[in-house]
Amino acid sequence: MAAHVSPPHLRLSFDDLPKTHVFTSRLPPDPAFPTPLESHNAPRESLGPRLVKGALFTYVRPEPAKEPELLAVSQAALRDIGLGEGAEKTEEFKDVVSGNKILGWSGETGEGIYPWAQCYGGFQFGSWAGQLGDGRAISLFEATNPITNVRYEIQLKGAGKTPYSRFADGKAVLRSSIREFIVSEALHALSIPTTRALSLTLLPHSKVQRERLEPGAIVTRFAESWLRIGTFDILRARGDRGLIRKLSTYVAENVFGGWGNLPAKLTADQNGADDTTRGVPERDIEGNPGEEENRFARLYREIVRRNAKTVAAWQAYAFTNGVLNTDNTSLYGLSIDFGPFAFLDNFDPNYTPNHDDHMLRYSYRNQTTIIWWNLVRLGESLAELFGAGSRVDDEEFIEKGVQENNTDELIKRAEGIISRAGEEYKAVFLAEYKRLLTARLGLKTQKHSDFQQLFSELLDTMSALELDFHHFFRKLSSVKLVELESENGREEVAGRFFHREGPSGIGITEKSARKRVGDWLAAWRARALEDWGENKDSEREIAMKAVNPKFILRSWILDELIQRVERRGEREILHRVLNMALHPFNEEWAGDREEEERFCGDVPRLQRAMQCSCSS
Numbered sequence: 284m285a286a287h288v289s290p291p292h293l294r295l296s297f298d299d300l301p302k303t304h305v306f307t308s309r310l311p312p313d314p315a316f317p318t319p320l321e322s323h324n325a326p327r328e329s330l331g332p333r334l335v336k337g338a339l340f341t342y343v344r345p346e347p348a349k350e351p352e353l354l355a356v357s358q359a360a361l362r363d364i365g366l367g368e369g370a371e372k373t374e375e376f377k378d379v380v381s382g383n384k385i386l387g388w389s390g391e392t393g394e395g396i397y398p399w400a401q402c403y404g405g406f407q408f409g410s411w412a413g414q415l416g417d418g419r420a421i422s423l424f425e426a427t428n429p430i431t432n433v434r435y436e437i438q439l440k441g442a443g444k445t446p447y448s449r450f451a452d453g454k455a456v457l458r459s460s461i462r463e464f465i466v467s468e469a470l471h472a473l474s475i476p477t478t479r480a481l482s483l484t485l486l487p488h489s490k491v492q493r494e495r496l497e498p499g500a501i502v503t504r505f506a507e508s509w510l511r512i513g514t515f516d517i518l519r520a521r522g523d524r525g526l527i528r529k530l531s532t533y534v535a536e537n538v539f540g541g542w543g544n545l546p547a548k549l550t551a552d553q554n555g556a557d558d559t560t561r562g563v564p565e566r567d568i569e570g571n572p573g574e575e576e577n578r579f580a581r582l583y584r585e586i587v588r589r590n591a592k593t594v595a596a597w598q599a600y601a602f603t604n605g606v607l608n609t610d611n612t613s614l615y616g617l618s619i620d621f622g623p624f625a626f627l628d629n630f631d632p633n634y635t636p637n638h639d640d641h642m643l644r645y646s647y648r649n650q651t652t653i654i655w656w657n658l659v660r661l662g663e664s665l666a667e668l669f670g671a672g673s674r675v676d677d678e679e680f681i682e683k684g685v686q687e688n689n690t691d692e693l694i695k696r697a698e699g700i701i702s703r704a705g706e707e708y709k710a711v712f713l714a715e716y717k718r719l720l721t722a723r724l725g726l727k728t729q730k731h732s733d734f735q736q737l738f739s740e741l742l743d744t745m746s747a748l749e750l751d752f753h754h755f756f757r758k759l760s761s762v763k764l765v766e767l768e769s770e771n772g773r774e775e776v777a778g779r780f781f782h783r784e785g786p787s788g789i790g791i792t793e794k795s796a797r798k799r800v801g802d803w804l805a806a807w808r809a810r811a812l813e814d815w816g817e818n819k820d821s822e823r824e825i826a827m828k829a830v831n832p833k834f835i836l837r838s839w840i841l842d843e844l845i846q847r848v849e850r851r852g853e854r855e856i857l858h859r860v861l862n863m864a865l866h867p868f869n870e871e872w873a874g875d876r877e878e879e880e881r882f883c884g885d886v887p888r889l890q891r892a893m894q895c896s897c898s899s
């Protein structure tokens with residue numbers, strides 16, 4: 284068999300990729316270790332937990348790992364970073380992803396790219412938690428894919444203590460690492476913005492104490508940016524105005540590619556959902572007196588818009604993060620930090636995967652509201668900058684900030700910007716949510732009545748009848764419209780959406796359930812006919828199956844996977860599940876057919892809506 288050769292434009296080694304460290308060269312380092320050499324020459328113990336002020340990161344190297352075992356690599360991730368198939372087979376790759384090799388730095392000259400951990404804070408469950416930071420994550424370098432030109436920050440999670448480890452050990456257990464590794468790639472395959480995972484490495488000599496003694500592991504992950512709302516929170520809590528300005532400028536210029544890429548102020552008749560105009564020159568002030576928006580307002584609105592789209596995708600694919608603290612809310616609008624996350628099984632809006640979230644703060648239903656709550660915290664951090672309006676670049680303002688004689692005006696302007704951003708958040712969320720649900724229902728157009736008659740009614744029905752959310756959409760894809768012509772036909776088809784044991788739910792009988800789903804199918808059929816016309820079932824099925832996954836990375840599958848890898852020493856199963864997660868719309872995967880059907884079939888009754896703790 285011919286060996287698989289990577290296309291020439293993909294590189295076979297990290298060393299061949301264009302690498303940078305823009306983050307560390309643009310933002311201030313921990314004053315205790317201002318250069319890589321000073322950090323490198325310090326005993327590793329001296330890089331332990333403490334408060335780090337006036338800085339956004341500390342240079343810190345990963346702890347060496349003894350006999351690491353590379354368990355899995357995502358080929359999609361490899362490609363997206365700019366590496367070709369086979370790159371993962373080298374010793375260099377294994378050394379880098381296990382933290383044993385620092386690429387691009389010379390210990391002799393002290394020049395080059397040295398690893399770092401970020402400083403951030405956060406509001407956790409609604410309360411200020413103080414300094415957090417990368418307590419077990421260490422970034423290695425930024426690599427730019429030579430074809431797409433997308434730059435990613437490559438990071439290890441579980442590679443040892445940093446100044447931000449607080450009372451913890453800097454490690455990650457295999458269980459949570461498997462979960463993060465696969466879900467990152469699963470979300471990406473569903474086109475949900477997310478941080479990504481390149482590889483999973485087992486540390487056979489690392490035993491980590493959690494609820495029990497567990498094996499340690501490292502996930503090598505990457506993202507366009509690892510900055511979080513919590514990064515601004517800590518600066519605001521410390522009153523560090525200078526750094527807030529510097530970080531904002533960094534985000535606009537180096538994360539979003541320039542001030543000109545940010546959204547222009549909305550006109551009065553725009554509802555905010557349409558893609559806004561961009562390209563406003565950096566120093567331009569937009570809007571009438573009192574409502575002036577400077578470049579920092581545009582930056583805020585960009586972050587708001589990105590997060591609105593991401594939450595919309597979570598809601599449309601029934602994904603729950605489980606711990607939406609501000610340190611887990613990305614400035615780039617990515618899904619980030621995968622602790623007790625889950626995809627819903629049955630549609631239950633009150634579901635939270637987080638065993639410890641008794642108030643349901645982070646339940647599925649609350650995600651949209653909570654992300655807005657987090658974005659208001661960000662608004663408060665940026666308020667002085669966007670509240671200053673046209674004075675934002677005056678020397679006096681830069682030096683002294685708000686003065687008594689202009690406080691009221693500044694606050695009023697800032698409040699107006701946050702409030703309008705809230706409207707924009709709602710509009711962008713709704714537009715994206717409707718777009719996704721419209722596609723999932725196989726419709727080509729949107730009608731005003733769809734929201735109530737199709738979306739809401741479907742979700743209410745699923746919830747009342749305790750139907751499986753994901754199976755509903757996939758199964759709907761292959762329903763033929765002719766099957767739905769008569770009431771009898773519709774009630775017959777309705778049975779396909781029930782669990783094996785039949786419909787459940789308070790006060791529900793088999794008959795009432797069939798009637799309710801049948802009625803919904805009648806409304807859906809009418810809309811599908813309107814959009815497609817007669818005899819277009821096959822085309823509609825193809826379109827629907829391209830957006831309605833057959834495979835969803837459910838909690839029970841992850842549990843089985845973890846058991847088999849950790850307890851039974853299996854390895855191949857990891858590759859099979861990863862492959863399914865990377866190609867969720869396939870009909871089959873050329874793996875173990877029986878296993879595939881089991882993973883895609885009815886969720887075992889006692890394993891639905893599982894929860895897990897935050898321990899990781």
Ligand SMILES: Nc1ncnc2c1ncn2[C@@H]1O[C@H](COP(=O)(O)OP(=O)(O)OP(=O)(O)O)[C@@H](O)[C@H]1O
Binds near residue numbers: 415451899
């Ligand atoms: N075992 C650990 N050792 C050191 N710090 C930890 C550990 N577990 C969590 N932390 C830190 O506690 C804070 C909150 O933890 P959380 O579980 O939300 O994040 P995480 O999963 O470690 O990180 P990330 O958000 O980067 O995925 C973070 O600052 C994190 O770095």
